[in-house]
Amino acid sequence: MNIAQYIKKHIDKNFNEGDLPFRTSKKSVTVGHTLCDFGEIENCIYFLIDGIAQVNIMNSKGDVRIIDFFFPENFFCSYTSLIQSTPSDVQIVATTNCELEVVENSELQLAYKNSLLANKLGRYETEKLYLKKVKREKDLLTKTREEIYLELINNKSEIIHQLPIDSIAKYLGIHPESLSRIRKKKTKSN
Incomplete structure (x- = not known):
């Protein structure tokens, strides 16, 4: 799905895919490519x-910690x-x-000045990001790392298997050995 299709699905069912309020470009990157590094000023948004x-x-x-994944x-x-x-205080890889x-x-920024559609999209994305961040904060304060891991597996099972164990552990804020124990426990219970 590209941005135009995303807008049609989530913002405006009658949207004509040729009427994007901003120009876009396509980019392919390989594993490990840094899109924005610590200290750089971000000048793009990625879909x-x-x-x-x-x-x-x-x-x-x-120590580097993973605070979010994007799918x-x-x-x-x-x-x-x-x-x-x-300057960015995070790194996007x-x-x-x-x-x-x-x-x-x-x-x-030009689209925000001239397009109601761009503003609707911006608001939708801002609200979605806010809700995601609040959920993450609540989960970290109220759930065990095992519960967070199981939720991640249940919600993103087709994708999460592409992630290295150490990346998932960094996201959960635990050591890879602890994640291995959680995974073994889950396997035994199934």
Whole structure:
């Protein structure tokens, strides 16, 4: 699914796929490619057509943690950097080979000034991202890592198997050995 199809599905059923309010470009990246690095100023927003991307953050000890994954049919970028034009405090990396549709920030800002559709899309995505972040925060405060892992498996089972164990462990905030124990426990219970 590309951006135009996404808009037709989620924003405006009558949308003509040739009437995007901004220009886009296609981009293919390979696993490990950094889309936005620590300290860079983000100037694009990405729509994931295929693949998985992750958002990393570095703690005060220099350890990298994964704070989010993005799967197909999602927009993503270093939002704080994009919105504030400040150096990114996160790193965005392709976890798998990815097919992307890219919108330059200048195109997006022009569309916001001239297009109700662009504003509807922006609002929809902002609300979706906010709800995702609130859910993640609540889960981290109220659920065990095992419960979060099982939910991830249940919701993204066809995709999650593409992720390395250490990436899933970093996302959950646990050691890979702890995740192995959780996985063994799940296998025994099935």
